[in-house]
Amino acid sequence: MSGGEQGEDLAICVRGLRTSFGDQVVHEGLDLDVRRGEILGVVGGSGTGKSVLMRAIIGLQPADEGEISVFGESTLNRDDEDTLALRRRWGVLFQGGALFSTLTVTENIEVPLREFYPQLAPHLRDEIAAYKIRMTGLPADAGPKFPAELSGGMKKRAGLARALAIDPDLLFLDEPTAGLDPIGAAAFDERTRQLQQTLGLTVFLITHDLDTLHAICDRVAVLADKRVIAVGTIDDLLATEHPWIQEYFNGPRGRAAQPPKGGKDQR
Numbered sequence: 001m002s003g004g005e006q007g008e009d010l011a012i013c014v015r016g017l018r019t020s021f022g023d024q025v026v027h028e029g030l031d032l033d034v035r036r037g038e039i040l041g042v043v044g045g046s047g048t049g050k051s052v053l054m055r056a057i058i059g060l061q062p063a064d065e066g067e068i069s070v071f072g073e074s075t076l077n078r079d080d081e082d083t084l085a086l087r088r089r090w091g092v093l094f095q096g097g098a099l100f101s102t103l104t105v106t107e108n109i110e111v112p113l114r115e116f117y118p119q120l121a122p123h124l125r126d127e128i129a130a131y132k133i134r135m136t137g138l139p140a141d142a143g144p145k146f147p148a149e150l151s152g153g154m155k156k157r158a159g160l161a162r163a164l165a166i167d168p169d170l171l172f173l174d175e176p177t178a179g180l181d182p183i184g185a186a187a188f189d190e191r192t193r194q195l196q197q198t199l200g201l202t203v204f205l206i207t208h209d210l211d212t213l214h215a216i217c218d219r220v221a222v223l224a225d226k227r228v229i230a231v232g233t234i235d236d237l238l239a240t241e242h243p244w245i246q247e248y249f250n251g252p253r254g255r256a257a258q259p260p261k262g263g264k265d266q267r
């Protein structure tokens with residue numbers, strides 16, 4: 001189910017990861033492969049370390065032990081210039097959106113453009129921001145608005161537009177549909193899938209949303225006991241006997257989210 005991938009087919013490769021906060025060990029001996037071009041859903045009970053894993057991959061959380069590489073390049077122990085070159089290849093939508101409240105939507109989207117392309121002329125920055133606004137399905141007049149003036153769904157789209165600002169190859173989404181109504185969540189999923197297919201993105205998607213897993217994830221990784229206990233399609237996971245996995249996918253909510261038999265996508 002996991003392992004055995006060729007290095008060049010992998011967007012992310014984690015081996016033997018250990019992370020901790022003081023005495024609290026979050027991950028121990030964690031391995032994970034994310035294939036290029038896939039949407040990998042990451043699930044697990046609350047506090048199992050999904051966000052900490054994402055932060056470790058993008059270099060915001062130190063690793064006590066282990067190896068992490070992104071597109072074949074180690075993310076650990078890099079010098080500043082190398083780190084910047086690698087960071088250009090990913091965009092991140094943090095849990096809750098994490099927009100700067102004192103900046104407009106356009107200015108938020110321009111933050112990574114200023115950081116990575118400081119020489120870019122202001123009118124080009126504005127054009128790119130306007131394009132990203134359209135791309136993520138925000139209304140054109142969202143640009144001059146402040147985050148406090150946006151609905152929850154619009155904030156997520158603005159966060160997505162910022163994550164896509166520098167045309168990344170890899171997108172990290174931390175609970176992108178949390179707090180959205182089911183219609184808004186389905187629309188966000190659909191947009192994520194469209195963008196992933198059109199732009200050839202690899203997506204690392206942390207979620208508790210069973211509908212999202214069924215609708216757009218190619219494979220799902222399950223975190224428990226400080227490591228990834230299983231990775232595969234939902235059918236692969238259903239074939240395992242781990243009690244948490246069975247409860248998660250076959251419990252009342254899991255069953256309700258399963259697509260009807262005889263046709264995966266009826267939309």
Ligand SMILES: Nc1ncnc2c1ncn2[C@@H]1O[C@H](COP(=O)(O)OP(=O)(O)OP(=O)(O)O)[C@@H](O)[C@H]1O
Nearest residue numbers: 021024026044045046047048049050051052053208
């Ligand atoms: N900055 C921090 N300082 C101390 N402990 C932390 C910190 N960040 C996370 N933790 C701890 O690490 C563990 C994993 O947290 P993490 O946020 O990765 O969980 P999660 O699986 O994403 O949870 P959820 O599904 O609830 O968002 C938790 O016990 C959390 O309290």
